[in-house]
Amino acid sequence: MTTERPGFRSFASTPLAITLWVATALLTAMFLAFGWNLLQMGILIVPLAVVSIAVTAAALKKTRGS
Numbered sequence: 001m002t003t004e005r006p007g008f009r010s011f012a013s014t015p016l017a018i019t020l021w022v023a024t025a026l027l028t029a030m031f032l033a034f035g036w037n038l039l040q041m042g043i044l045i046v047p048l049a050v051v052s053i054a055v056t057a058a059a060l061k062k063t064r065g066s
Contacts, residue, residue, distance in 0.1 A: 012058035020052040 024045065031041045 012055045012062055014059050014063070017052065017056040017059045020048070020055055024048050024052055 027048065028041065028045055031045070
């Protein structure tokens with residue numbers, strides 16, 4: 001059994017973080033092309049951006065060994 005707490009650090013990796021950021025950028029571009037307003041985009045993009053930030057921070061902590 002490990003002493004690490006479960007959470008984003010358990011599955012966070014650099015490729016996953018990159019994939020999430022690319023997906024966020026592509027979805028934003030697609031929604032802008034469809035002419036969605038900010039409220040419609042925010043409902044989908046903000047949660048994805050929050051997860052992207054959390055996974056990126058966890059991956060950075062994991063690679064630094066903290």
